[in-house]
Amino acid sequence: MLACSSAAIAQPQDATTAAVQQIIAQHHGKVAVYAHQLNTDKTIAIDAEQPVQTASTIKLAMLWTAMREIGLGHAAWNEKLTLQPGEGVAGSGVLHFFDTPLTVTLKDVATMMVIVSDNTATNMMIDRFTTKKVDDNMTALGLDRTWLYKKVSKPAVGPMPADQKKFGLGKTTARQISTVMEKIGRCDLNIAGQPAVDPAKAQVACKAAIEMLRNQFYRDTIPRYLETLDNTEAGSGIASKTGSLDATRSDVAIIAAKSGPIVLAVYTYENSDKGWSVDNEGEVTVAKIAKAIVTAWSPQGIDGKALVPDLGLPQAK
Template sequence: MRALITSHHGKVAVYARQLNTGKVIAVDENEPVQTASVIKLSMLYEAMEQIRDGKAHWDEKIVLKPGEAVSGSGVLGLLDAPKELTLKDVLTLMVILSDNTATNLAIDRFGVKAVNDRMAAVGLKDTHFYKKVMKPATEPMPADQPKFGLGKTTAREMAVVMEKIGRCDLGGPAQPQDEAICQTALTMLRSQFYRNTIPRYLETLDSSEAGSAIASKTGSLNAVRNDVAIVAAKSGPIVLSIFTWQNEDKSWTTDNEGESTVAHIARAIVKEWSPDGLDGRQMKPGLGLK
């Protein structure tokens, strides 16, 4: 692990934990880092909590109005507006394509304050969603916002968010609707379109019919490549949270060093902890741990 990290031309933070054994690998896991689009995972978790509380619904209607689309990742900016979507549509696009326009629609629906309050409530002091994507801030920003951009977190804290989604650990005592909410979120994360980082060397079989054994959310900027995932390993579920920043390689090719570094770290950990590979059948709410 040290060799992989020191050979990278940039900075790396890693937090990995196997949930059934308690095995941990941690390198600079508490260092605040640029999230890029990984911060959208916190929005998904907030939406899950509000759906659970009856304050939001998967099928509620959200309208993309003319002039609201922004550039960057996603497809909504290419479609004609006005366009009616469901909240589930919006969150799905935010997760699987990291759609920036969909993310802004989610922010309009829930607000970044609700997300940040939720992160603070679960004890995550260094996770913060700052503002809309590719839009100027409409309120005063914290002094560190220019350094981090869209959001900040640590490798350990974002692993906590992903683990909560995987374990179906929503606020308060378990309720009958929890499993369905968490299954919907896991389906989104398993359908991640960008697969050049954590899944790159791990998912060697076609998962299009049975579903992926990896549920993840990526984030990329010119000098940033991140991925946070749950991997349904045969030996037990593993949460991987890997961030690279200040990368010398700023290319947007499949050979990008940051993406390759994340992929090699993920492969090294999973092969060590689960030499028999992955099992997508374990990818269900609770991860078989309840």
């Protein structure tokens, strides 16, 4: 395993790590990276234990929680949720433009939360499952630095950890959020010492979730230089969830590399470039890091078909 800091490195680095370090050195801000190829165990960890603002990438923890609840039989994709008047919030997404009351399925709400990072949909998911459920799950998984603090664009409710104001919506590390994404990809919805999910129900949850992540709308970060062909019919070889704030750009993905699946999380933060164009430096930095790692580890490229239906990952037992 390669472990390094974005500061000066004393130990030797391999060529891929050195290439990533060079990209980071040119970025006007801070960067945290965790990359792991699951079949070869190749790993790059650069400030991977540093707590960072999640922005919308914390929605992966909510997605995993919803998947687990479906696997336990406590929820179902076809159950109905209703958006009431006055509950819509601005920002990413479209639900806040719709007439209310609006009744949709849980699957529709989760899909909107993922593919267009819909903030109103996220809050509907929080109403259904609660931040406490998400945070208790993350803690039980050993992900003690991964927290969903509150609803989007709503004030925090009740006693909050002292660092909530610093991190806003949520907190994680590049390594810990990668664990969440890997569990989604492996359809690993169990927590040690707690009731086990039903395998058939879990598969229903996982297949739908992967399709959501494969169709994630914002593709200017990790997929930017990796997807060179139209994937609207064949499907994307990258299942991902982005997060953006004025000074933060991040993306977390499973990449169906032909040499073996790669889990990758890249966070750029405290960025000088706070613009919202596709050429934002943070977005480009994430894309360059993804290209450097995937090109080095999988010169053959990526394969969208490997993501149908389960990312080509070994399934959880």
